[in-house]
Amino acid sequence: MGFRKWDQLPECMKNQKVRPYYDVLRKRQGDLVLKRGMDLLMALILTLILSPVMLILAACIKADSRGPVFFRQKRITRYGKEYRIFKFRTMVADADQKGPAVTTAGDSRITRMGNLLRKCRLDELPQLFNVISGDMSFVGTRPEVKKYVDAYSDEMFATLLLPAGITSRTSIAYKDEDEIMEKYLKEEAGTVDAIYVRYILPEKMKYNLDYLKKFSIFGDIKVMIDTVFAVIR
Numbered sequence: 001m002g003f004r005k006w007d008q009l010p011e012c013m014k015n016q017k018v019r020p021y022y023d024v025l026r027k028r029q030g031d032l033v034l035k036r037g038m039d040l041l042m043a044l045i046l047t048l049i050l051s052p053v054m055l056i057l058a059a060c061i062k063a064d065s066r067g068p069v070f071f072r073q074k075r076i077t078r079y080g081k082e083y084r085i086f087k088f089r090t091m092v093a094d095a096d097q098k099g100p101a102v103t104t105a106g107d108s109r110i111t112r113m114g115n116l117l118r119k120c121r122l123d124e125l126p127q128l129f130n131v132i133s134g135d136m137s138f139v140g141t142r143p144e145v146k147k148y149v150d151a152y153s154d155e156m157f158a159t160l161l162l163p164a165g166i167t168s169r170t171s172i173a174y175k176d177e178d179e180i181m182e183k184y185l186k187e188e189a190g191t192v193d194a195i196y197v198r199y200i201l202p203e204k205m206k207y208n209l210d211y212l213k214k215f216s217i218f219g220d221i222k223v224m225i226d227t228v229f230a231v232i233r
Contacts, residue, residue: 003029010080013157021158021212031217032162038217039138043131054125057088057117064113067093070126075143077164083135085143086126090114100192101145102200104181121231127166139220140165141208144201151197159208162215167227170207174200175230 006014006022025032058069071089073096074082092098095109103110110118117123130136136143143164165171174180177200184195211219 003032004079010160012080012152013160015154015157017153017155018158018161021209022161024213025161025215028215031215034217035137035220036134038220039131042138043128047128047132050125050128057122057125061089061111061113061117065092065111071123074146075164076146076149076160077135077143078160078162080149080160081135082146083130083133085136086129088117088123088126090117090123100196101148102181102192102196103178104185104192106182107178121227124166131166135163137163137165139168139211139223141168141211142171142204147193148197148201151201153202155209156201156205158212159205161212167223168208169211169223169226170204172223172226172230173207174204 003026006019009018009022061069067089069089071087071091072084073087075085077083090111091103091107091109091114092111099107099109114123127136131138140162141159141164149160180200181192181195184199185192188195190198
């Protein structure tokens with residue numbers, strides 16, 4: 001999907017808070033084409049190389065707890081398109097119907113295998129399929145569920161100018177998001193969803209919006225390298 005003209009954007013995105021980000025990205029369409037080409041090539045190569053690893057992880061997930069291997073959930077990506085994200089299941093079956101969309105420290109819905117996968121970020125590996133399909137990129141704003149997108153400010157909708165990402169500066173800064181959430185819950189009364197929208201989402205969006213302003217291919221490569229170091233630390 002190419003970069004849309006301004007008048008082709010969804011109505012929620014056609015506001016003056018989004019316009020400056022749109023103008024920056026419109027001037028970098030060559031880099032955006034290169035970004036997609038790099039995403040597709042890397043995703044195909046990694047899928048081929050990591051297929052044995054993913055098969056072993058799938059078997060471990062099935063042996064550890066009842067339920068499907070993959071967790072699939074509707075998320076929002078570029079231009080407000082709804083798609084289904086692929087992840088290895090790290091929680092009990094139907095966990096999304098038994099609690100909020102975000103987790104807290106010690107969340108009882110997380111399985112033993114799920115804890116291991118989350119620590120190493122291995123649950124994200126199946127998102128290579130989302131990258132191949134074009135719904136996601138290696139670097140970009142992490143995709144949210146619709147109820148959180150509905151809570152976006154006008155400026156936050158700028159993050160939907162690019163495909164959702166597997167990783168980002170936000171992902172690195174908030175790699176222990178469940179612990180951050182737990183801290184807020186101890187300090188202030190409220191539901192997980194309400195606290196996420198009021199405090200955590202706006203802070204994460206500062207990183208995401210800054211990424212759009214400074215977007216470059218070399219910047220994406222640096223984020224991917226930094227993500228690897230963040231995971232192994």
